[in-house]
Amino acid sequence: MPISDLSGNVVNARTNGSSTLVMTIENNYFALFGLPETFRVDTAQLSDRYLSLQKTLHPDRYAHLGEREQLRAVQAVAHLNDALSTLKSPLKRAAYLLELKGVDTDASSTTVSDSGFLMQQMALREQLDEARDAVDPLLALEQLLQHTEQLRLQLFGRLEADLASDDPAAAAQALQTLRKLQFFDKLRQQIELLEDQLADL
Amino acid sequence: MLLQISEPGQSAKPHQHKLAVGIDLGTTNSLVATVRSGQADTLADDQGRHLLPSVVRYRADTAPLVGFDARAQAADDPMNTIVSVKRLMGRGVEDMRRLGDQLPYEFAPGEGGMPFLKTVAGAKSPVQVSADILKVLLDRGCASLGGELVGAVITVPAYFDEAQRQATKDAAQLAGITVLRLLNEPTAAAVAYGLDRASEGTFAVYDLGGGTFDISVLRLNRGVFEVLSTGGDSALGGDDFDHAIAEWVLQQMGEVKLAQGEQRRLLDLSRAAKEALTHNEQTELSFSLLGQSWQGVLTREQFEQLIEPKIKQTLRACRRALKDAEVSTDEIAEVVMVGGSTRVPSVRTQVESFFGSKLHADIDPDRVVAIGAAIQADVLAGNKPDAEMLLLDVIPLSLGLETMGGLVEKVIDRNTPIPVARAQEFTTYQDGQTAMAIHVLQGERELVDDCRSLARFELRGIPPMTAGNAKVRVTFQVDADGLLSVSARELASGVETAVEVKPSYGLADGEIARMIKDSFGHAQEDLEARTLREQQVDADRLVEALQSALAADGERLLTVEDRAVLLQGIEQLKRLRQGNDHVAIAKGVEVLSLASDEFASRRMDDGIRRALSGHSVNEI
Numbered sequence: 141m142p143i144s145d146l147s148g149n150v151v152n153a154r155t156n157g158s159s160t161l162v163m164t165i166e167n168n169y170f171a172l173f174g175l176p177e178t179f180r181v182d183t184a185q186l187s188d189r190y191l192s193l194q195k196t197l198h199p200d201r202y203a204h205l206g207e208r209e210q211l212r213a214v215q216a217v218a219h220l221n222d223a224l225s226t227l228k229s230p231l232k233r234a235a236y237l238l239e240l241k242g243v244d245t246d247a248s249s250t251t252v253s254d255s256g257f258l259m260q261q262m263a264l265r266e267q268l269d270e271a272r273d274a275v276d277p278l279l280a281l282e283q284l285l286q287h288t289e290q291l292r293l294q295l296f297g298r299l300e301a302d303l304a305s306d307d308p309a310a311a312a313q314a315l316q317t318l319r320k321l322q323f324f325d326k327l328r329q330q331i332e333l334l335e336d337q338l339a340d341l
Numbered sequence: 342m343l344l345q346i347s348e349p350g351q352s353a354k355p356h357q358h359k360l361a362v363g364i365d366l367g368t369t370n371s372l373v374a375t376v377r378s379g380q381a382d383t384l385a386d387d388q389g390r391h392l393l394p395s396v397v398r399y400r401a402d403t404a405p406l407v408g409f410d411a412r413a414q415a416a417d418d419p420m421n422t423i424v425s426v427k428r429l430m431g432r433g434v435e436d437m438r439r440l441g442d443q444l445p446y447e448f449a450p451g452e453g454g455m456p457f458l459k460t461v462a463g464a465k466s467p468v469q470v471s472a473d474i475l476k477v478l479l480d481r482g483c484a485s486l487g488g489e490l491v492g493a494v495i496t497v498p499a500y501f502d503e504a505q506r507q508a509t510k511d512a513a514q515l516a517g518i519t520v521l522r523l524l525n526e527p528t529a530a531a532v533a534y535g536l537d538r539a540s541e542g543t544f545a546v547y548d549l550g551g552g553t554f555d556i557s558v559l560r561l562n563r564g565v566f567e568v569l570s571t572g573g574d575s576a577l578g579g580d581d582f583d584h585a586i587a588e589w590v591l592q593q594m595g596e597v598k599l600a601q602g603e604q605r606r607l608l609d610l611s612r613a614a615k616e617a618l619t620h621n622e623q624t625e626l627s628f629s630l631l632g633q634s635w636q637g638v639l640t641r642e643q644f645e646q647l648i649e650p651k652i653k654q655t656l657r658a659c660r661r662a663l664k665d666a667e668v669s670t671d672e673i674a675e676v677v678m679v680g681g682s683t684r685v686p687s688v689r690t691q692v693e694s695f696f697g698s699k700l701h702a703d704i705d706p707d708r709v710v711a712i713g714a715a716i717q718a719d720v721l722a723g724n725k726p727d728a729e730m731l732l733l734d735v736i737p738l739s740l741g742l743e744t745m746g747g748l749v750e751k752v753i754d755r756n757t758p759i760p761v762a763r764a765q766e767f768t769t770y771q772d773g774q775t776a777m778a779i780h781v782l783q784g785e786r787e788l789v790d791d792c793r794s795l796a797r798f799e800l801r802g803i804p805p806m807t808a809g810n811a812k813v814r815v816t817f818q819v820d821a822d823g824l825l826s827v828s829a830r831e832l833a834s835g836v837e838t839a840v841e842v843k844p845s846y847g848l849a850d851g852e853i854a855r856m857i858k859d860s861f862g863h864a865q866e867d868l869e870a871r872t873l874r875e876q877q878v879d880a881d882r883l884v885e886a887l888q889s890a891l892a893a894d895g896e897r898l899l900t901v902e903d904r905a906v907l908l909q910g911i912e913q914l915k916r917l918r919q920g921n922d923h924v925a926i927a928k929g930v931e932v933l934s935l936a937s938d939e940f941a942s943r944r945m946d947d948g949i950r951r952a953l954s955g956h957s958v959n960e961i
Contacts, residue, residue: 166949174953189953191565196948198731199760199821203521203721205886207879208934209941214820216945218762225757332664339660 169223169236179237179303181227190224230296231325234318237303243311245318252319261323264288268330277338285331292324359491361521361722362482363529363714366471366495366509368427368552368578369681371395372708373478373493374715375486376724381533381715383708384485392707393481397473398422399460407477419605420447421460425580426474428552429456429467430512431505471512479518491878492519494718496710497823498553499525500573500737502783503795506823521721523822526550527557528568528734529713530679533704535561542674543569545662547692548710549655550680552578556659558666558673564729569666570756571737572658577651579615579682585647586611586639590628594635603630618644619684645687652688656695665756670696678702679709733758736819740795743780745770747789752817755785759823764816766832773805777813781827800829802836869923876926880918883930884911887937890944898943910936 166172173189175181195201197220199213226232235245252258264284271280295317302314362384365372370392374383383391390409398411399421406414415422423446429437434456437448447459457464475495482490495518497509506523513520527546535544541561548555555573559566587607591597599607610628617624623640663670676696682688683706693700704712720728735758741751742765752765769777777800784792803811812832819825830837887907895904910933917929 172949191562191567192952193949194565194733195731196952197945198733200720200731201726203723203726205723205882205890207882208938209886212941212945214760215762218760218818221758221761222763336661339657 168240169226172220172223173227175227177237177240179230179234179300181233183228186224186227190220193220231318231321234299234303234314234321238311238315238318241311243315245315252316252323254316254320257320257323260291261327264327265330268327268334272334278335281331281335281338285328288324288327288331292321295321295324359722359724360482360486360488361491361715361718361724362478362486362493363524363711363716363718364475364478364493364495364518365526365529365711365714366427366475366478366497366512367395367710368425368550368580369395370551370707371474371478372711373482374708374711375482376715376719377486381712381719383711384481386481393474393477395427395474396422396424397426397470399462399465401461405462405473407474416606416609419602421462422605423458423460423465423470424605425552426467426470428576428580429458430471431502431508432456432467468508468512468515471509472515475513475516475518479516490519491722492521492718494522494524494529494714494721495520496524496526496529496714498548498550498573498575499527499555499557499568499571499734500553500575501823502575502738502793503740503823503825504793505575510822510824520822521718523824524714524717524732525555525557525568525571525734525823526553526710527555527571527677527679528559528566528732529711529717530677530709531557531559531561531566531713532716532730532732533709533713534677534701535566540675543668543672544675544677545659545673545696546677546679547655547659547683548573548679549682549688550578551682552576552580554578554655554658556655556662558662558668565731565733567733568735568758569668570662571735572662572665573737574654574658577654578680579685581651582615582644582648582682582685583608583611585651586614586644589639589643589647590626590635590637593637594628594630594633597630597633599630614639615644615685619686641686648685648687652691655688656691659692659695670698673698676700677709679706681707734821734823735759736761736823738783739785740817740819740825741782741792742767742815743782743789748787749782749784749789749792752815753819757819759819760821762816762818764814767813767815768809769803769806769811769813770808772808774808774811775803775805776801777803777829779815779827779829781817781825795825796827798827798829798838800831800836800838802834803831804834804836806833873921873923873926876923876930877918879930880914880926883933884914884918887911887933890937890940894944894947895940898947899940903940907933907937907940 170177173186173193175186175189194217197213197216199210199217202209202213226236238245267284271277271284274280299314299317299321302310302317305311360375362373362375363381365374372383372391372393374381385391386393386408393408394412396408396411396415398406398414398418400406405411411422412424415424434448437456449457449459449464455466457466458470479490479493482493493513495509495513497506501509510520510523527548530546530548531544543558543560546555546557546559548557553573553575554577555571557571558569560569561567587604590607590611591599607628610626614624614626618639618641621641623638625636625638627634627636629635663673673696676692676698678689678692678700683692683702689700716730717732719725720730735756736753737755739751739755740753741749744750744767750765753761753763767777778797779800780789780797781795782789782792783795786792800813803813813829814832815827815829817825817827828837888911891899891904891907895907899907914926914929914933917926920926
């Protein structure tokens with residue numbers, strides 16, 4: 141997936157008639173929330189500051205003012221919402237940190253070449269198919285989910301360490317780990333989809 | 342009288358309370374509400390009735406009848422009496438066919454694939470029918486408040502898609518209403534309810550109306566209503582309960598076929614039976630058709646079996662919404678019940694057992710949405726610049742683009758907070774390709790055919806390059822009403838194109854302009870007067886806004902010279918505004934806006950600094 145929503149450029153995208161509004165709002169998502177540029181983020185602090193910033197920036201706060209002020213606020217809040225969704229999701233946050241380090245995170249330019257990992261993914265997907273026909277499918281899914289959560293946590297541990305390092309090799313390593321986590325993300329979506337289908341019966 | 346104290350150069354005009362209303366445009370009933378002396382309440386007609394049945398009866402050569410009288414005559418004149426028009430909003434001919442026998446009307450194909458209803462007063466689009474309902478509510482608002490309104494907040498089901506929202510906005514425009522905001526119904530209910538009880542925490546709003554179902558999960562924290570997720574079905578409601586009973590009656594009668602005009606009579610009977618079963622264990626029904634008359638008894642238990650699948654459907658949506666919000670049922674402190682259909686006892690018991698928490702329906706479930714809309718209208722009219730209240734809503738359905746192979750690539754996921762702007766980059770797949778087709782879709786499914794098509798447009802004039810070298814950035818923007826606009830730009834050449842997404846089921850802009858003009862009769866002067874009035878309002882707003890901004894922050898953020906320039910601009914615009922040249926006023930507004938840009942930008946930065954300043958330096 142191209143992650144072009146990370147550029148911050150969208151803030152300048154909207155024009156009103158003839159002139160473009162120029163925004164000075166902080167482009168760096170971490171700086172916008174006053175948070176350190178680290179993989180680990182205090183989510184309570186993140187949502188607390190999100191609300192504080194919304195209270196200042198939201199267009200409804202400018203309802204008594206002119207149209208231009210409201211338009212400016214709409215742009216600022218769109219930027220804020222982008223920042224929130226990026227920092228809230230661990231995978232998007234990791235990709236963003238890599239982009240800040242100048243790493244191209246475009247999916248098409250990196251592939252996972254770890255054959256052991258790919259074998260493991262195949263096996264997990266087979267387990268998913270088997271769970272569908274298990275005696276107690278929901279229990280089987282729950283077990284599969286717990287198993288994958290453990291594997292995911294290990295990968296997240298490695299990702300955090302690599303992202304904290306300034307070594308370019310570590311960044312390349314982090315990108316590989318991020319790709320692997322995206323596999324897990326997809327798998328988790330499939331597990332949840334099947335859970336939904338089973339619950340609807 | 343209070344004395345208005347002002348310093349030189351500041352606005353000496355006393356703060357004027359601006360008149361605004363909240364409108365709940367419902368499937369079965371509609372309401373209008375407003376805030377007066379700090380109290381929100383629904384407005385009654387001259388006979389003291391608050392509800393306005395959403396029924397319009399068209400007559401030849403005379404104005405349409407709207408409300409109770411129209412509803413009373415629906416069975417006598419079913420073809421010309423439009424009931425539950427909300428179910429048709431933003432729908433195409435295909436959708437109508439799917440609803441099939443449920444609709445007693447005759448359709449005529451309209452422009453852009455939008456169906457029109459054939460009546461004695463001519464073909465009417467669902468947008469026009471809704472506008473006729475809105476006009477009555479607007480008149481009631483003006484009459485009760487004794488003045489011109491600055492605008493209205495109109496509620497829509499949270500699960501309404503782009504086409505349905507756009508159709509609602511078109512209807513308002515046609516009725517001559519300035520839309521301050523399209524507000525999601527469950528969010529409106531949460532406002533009325535949350536402010537009433539001053540509660541904090543996470544709660545769910547279960548809103549089952551006549552034709553739509555919404556479930557929203559919200560968090561209320563320090564006056565901020567944050568919608569965490571929303572779900573539902575924009576074609577599921579109490580009407581379906583009536584249809585279930587009607588089908589049962591026909592079955593009991595031996596599968597007789599209904600004549601087209603008879604259906605309304607049977608549905609009225611079914612609705613009465615449903616309402617009777619709210620308080621009684623059983624009810625008697627009698628119906629005669631083609632000389633055959635039938636009498637029977639429907640028990641509450643039978644009724645509950647008939648509607649069981651529909652209720653299960655709502656609970657599935659609840660489960661998904663909780664999951665999207667990453668909230669468990671234990672974390673839901675309260676469930677707010679909204680909409681007339683939540684009066685059905687088995688709806689209540691099943692929702693209660695699903696959430697395992699106490700239901701709250703102490704505000705009249707018919708009126709709570711309009712009241713919430715009125716509170717938000719009061720804020721958006723600018724009456725409460727210092728109010729703590731803030732509503733943060735989400736988009737109900739994912740938005741995406743068609744990619745190779747008929748697949749949909751999501752650009753904005755459902756339950757993303759709005760307003761939002763997001764860009765995605767695409768490239769050409771053929772050497773020398775100079776145009777790119779952009780197809781915008783809404784829905785959760787992976788295949789284009791399973792999603793709703795919103796718009797198609799083309800980006801032309803891409804300079805010829807080898808495949809994969811052009812970079813086209815497509816930007817989606819969703820505003821606070823949940824409405825989408827899309828633009829595309831080739832990054833190397835700067836070629837750009839943009840569309841306001843107008844779903845094919847809405848009305849084209851030209852069509853709306855024509856209808857508005859028609860509704861003014863032929864008076865071009867009326868249109869001129871309206872434009873002038875609008876420009877004057879704009880000018881007043883800007884002058885007032887800038888004056889209050891200068892008073893608050895002018896000395897701190899601007900030099901003496903900059904302040905003088907702005908004050909001079911204000912005086913100039915005030916002079917222009919006295920005249921009646923609307924073009925000159927518009928220009929004046931534009932110039933002063935540009936001149937004050939830098940100031941506005943500084944104020945916003947200042948605001949951000951202050952928002953974060955409560956936090957210690959050590960944390961950062």
